[in-house]
Amino acid sequence: MSNIIHTEKKSRGSLEKLQEFEQTRGKLRLPLDIKPCITALLNEDNPTAKIALNPFIIACELHRIGKDEKQIESLLTKANVKPSKVRSAVKSALTGKYGYACPGLEEKGLCLFESRFDCWWFDKIPRQSQKEWRERDFWRYNWPVKLGIAKSILYLALKEIEKIRDYNAGSRLYVSWDELQRVSGVNRHTIKPGLQGLETVGLIRYKAGQKRAKGSKGLASEISRVIPIPKP
Numbered sequence: 001m002s003n004i005i006h007t008e009k010k011s012r013g014s015l016e017k018l019q020e021f022e023q024t025r026g027k028l029r030l031p032l033d034i035k036p037c038i039t040a041l042l043n044e045d046n047p048t049a050k051i052a053l054n055p056f057i058i059a060c061e062l063h064r065i066g067k068d069e070k071q072i073e074s075l076l077t078k079a080n081v082k083p084s085k086v087r088s089a090v091k092s093a094l095t096g097k098y099g100y101a102c103p104g105l106e107e108k109g110l111c112l113f114e115s116r117f118d119c120w121w122f123d124k125i126p127r128q129s130q131k132e133w134r135e136r137d138f139w140r141y142n143w144p145v146k147l148g149i150a151k152s153i154l155y156l157a158l159k160e161i162e163k164i165r166d167y168n169a170g171s172r173l174y175v176s177w178d179e180l181q182r183v184s185g186v187n188r189h190t191i192k193p194g195l196q197g198l199e200t201v202g203l204i205r206y207k208a209g210q211k212r213a214k215g216s217k218g219l220a221s222e223i224s225r226v227i228p229i230p231k232p
Helices: 004-028 034-043 054-064 071-078 083-093 102-107 127-135 143-147 150-162 178-185 188-200
Strands: 173-175 204-207 221-225
Touching: 004 034, 034 054, 054 071, 054 083, 071 083, 143 150, 150 173, 150 178, 150 188, 150 221, 178 188, 188 204
Parallel strands: none
Antiparallel strands: 173 221, 204 221
16 A cells, blocks of 8 residues: 555656646746756756756756757856856856766756656667666766675676677576686686675676586576666
């Protein structure tokens, strides 16, 4: 029952966010492909638009959707951004060197939802682009530092095996330790504890194969990466 109530509240919340998005977008004559979190920052009644970092993020998004220098300056001014911050934000954004994808915006606490995967805008991103963004979460969430070298290499080897076999991310793999050692280059003795460690932190699902019997290679382990990549 509690799950149903929670789902209903999320649905109502999403509808309210969509209505606010359409109201602000229509008032400012913004295109449909602008991110809803950025649209919320452009609302002149939203105090978070005054935070020092946000003018630059807004300017980058406006540049992405095709707004020129004067239009960006005008929209930032309407959002009550100080003139000095408007000028510096626009100057940097127009270089085209910067951009903020959904994972980065979520990490900065700007996402309107509990998770970007609940956002209708993110859900409509072409699958290929969405897949690329999700894969970068391994680095954005700082997993390599938390896992250490051996486990990180082992994890990336699983991703490489998916690629070699032309499987989708997170597909079930039946893979031997010989193959894992060949692809990853890690010491054979580190494979079992490495896989167990990756399973413990929630990065993979792992079912060990049967032990080698004399005259037999044994059964391959069943492994699949957890997608989307979880936060630590």
